[in-house]
């Protein structure tokens with residue numbers, strides 16, 4: 104390990120970037136890009152899988168026509184049509200060997216609610232692709248995207264019962280801040296510098 108490799112980020116209009124950060128070999132197998140019309144079947148399948156765990160794979164998806172949903176995501180990225188509590192956010196799907204393996208939402212700023220509980224970056228991996236390092240690869244690449252959005256250090260949160268997410272965040276260099284307690288959850292809050300190369304073990 105410790106090999107210095109470049110990850111690929113493809114932006115919503117199809118331009119690809121090599122991110123200037125260290126990643127592992129697995130990161131190189133993961134591409135983050137915006138969802139496209141052709142992804143509809145796999146995206147809806149992933150949404151149904153995560154719904155079984157009470158988790159939204161597709162954010163702000165209300166069953167609308169997929170093309171309209173993609174337009175909503177694009178507007179959110181540019182901060183258009185947001186409710187007072189929403190902030191601009193980039194939603195990217197993660198692909199490996201042609202499979203949709205996960206997704207990430209990168210919030211460009213922190214509302215009060217995001218500062219307490221949600222953080223800058225939220226991710227998920229489809230059940231059949233877990234325990235292979237994909238969440239770690241997705242978070243690593245997302246930190247580079249956050250850096251491009253002007254975020255110097257990213258807040259990443261998770262429930263104190265979510266062992267997989269805790270390990271993912273700590274592998275990416277997360278430093279624990281104070282936690283937040285709500286009626287239903289105990290949220291751990293970590294800060295991760297977005298510009299530091301991360302050579303965590305895999």
Ligand SMILES: CC(C)(COP(=O)(O)OP(=O)(O)OC[C@H]1O[C@@H](n2cnc3c(N)ncnc32)[C@H](O)[C@@H]1OP(=O)(O)O)[C@@H](O)C(=O)NCCC(=O)NCCS
Nearest residue numbers: 226227228233234235236237238239261266267268270271
């Ligand atoms: C949490 C989640 C993203 C982890 O995805 P993943 O691709 O399996 O994670 P990785 O393979 O990158 O694993 C990272 C580390 O977590 C560990 N891990 C993953 N799932 C775990 C689990 N259920 N229990 C204990 N450790 C786990 C892995 O072993 C690995 O650490 P290690 O190799 O040092 O042992 C995934 O389970 C998921 O999408 N859950 C539902 C949505 C969610 O909770 N999102 C995060 C919100 S904060």
